[in-house]
Amino acid sequence: MSVAMAVGWGQAYARDKLRLGTEGAYPPFNFIEPNGAVSGFDVEIGLALCKKMDVDCEVVTQDWDGIIPGLQARKYDFIVASMSITDERKEQVAFTDPYYRSGFALVAPKDSDIVDVSPEALAGKVIGAQAGTTQGNYAAQIFTQSDVKLYPSQEEVNLDLLNGRLDLQVSDYLPMLDWVNNSRQGACCKFIGKPVTDPAFVGDGIAIALRKEDEDLRNKMNEALKAIRSDGTYAAISNKYFHTDIFTFE
Known part of the structure; x- marks a missing residue:
């Protein structure tokens, strides 16, 4: 991680690695390969954001019914697991801008x-x-x-x-x-x-969930999301899984 990035996030994120939480049981968005690796659209988008933010990320899996409690218990730092933005969830977590929309x-x-x-x-x-x-x-x-x-x-x-x-x-x-x-x-x-x-x-789309106090990280992720949209990274990942760009799906 660069010094500038660590300073921008504040003391809470002045470390070498962030942890990406996902379910691992929702293909093609997140799933576990036979060799134990965690893969899928969500995972690749999350890791692309990490790369854009110049930080290493470790992928952590968690059953869906405990995924928000796991975030609050600091088992991981953000959730990329095809989570819909809803008013009920907004009472518990903060969301980035949507990274795709669905039905x-x-x-x-x-x-x-x-x-x-x-x-x-x-x-x-x-x-x-x-x-x-x-x-x-x-x-x-x-x-x-x-x-x-x-x-x-x-x-x-x-x-x-x-x-x-x-x-x-x-x-x-x-x-x-x-x-x-x-x-x-x-x-x-x-x-x-x-x-x-x-x-x-x-809801209002599918977004990344973070702890409410991690506003600096949320802002950095929104910037990174715009960047991977503009440089073609997002479209390449989307086309790999869906043969289309799902960012504007309605």
């Missing part, structure tokens, strides 16, 4: 005859989603006449859909785009209806 997808088996995705039409259907996520909250709030099942991880939601235990699932659109189009398991399934993009549910 929710409804996904069902290919042989499903579901066409209407209104709450009334889905009454009695079994709907899955990941617990502790905005899509899980959406499913529970909207599909009150359905049997909504919440799971610890997205992988478990996918598995139950694949095995016929769910009529459909609610999930982040971009991971589902990759799962349905590029994975062997995802070939089982199809998208139903249009993505849900209402900010009341999906």
Whole structure:
């Protein structure tokens, strides 16, 4: 780390390394390779920001339901884990500017005859989603006449859909785009209806979370995000995973 950068961050960050927290179970955004390395879009964006800020970063994984408590307990210094900006989360953490925007997808088996995705039409259907996520909250709030099942991880939601235990699932659109189009398991399934993009549910975008007191680091990350957008680094990472630039996805 350069002396100037250390001074700019203040005493709290006058060290050689920052710790990047992520889930490690949300491909293609964050996942663990067979060799134990943590990879994915989130991880590469986070490390690109570290490089732009001229600081080494260590990647730390944490289960989703404990990811904000882990930040507050100083297990890591910032979270890059496809976290939506919501009013509830803003009470606990500070967010950078969004680094991408997304929506929710409804996904069902290919042989499903579901066409209407209104709450009334889905009454009695079994709907899955990941617990502790905005899509899980959406499913529970909207599909009150359905049997909504919440799971610890997205992988478990996918598995139950694949095995016929769910009529459909609610999930982040971009991971589902990759799962349905590029994975062997995802070939089982199809998208139903249009993505849900209402900010009341999906929030104001996907951003990096930090402790509220770390305002200097937040500002540095916002500067670095603008820099990787302007120099082509962001687009290169996005194209690697999605064959498109997802920064302006709506």
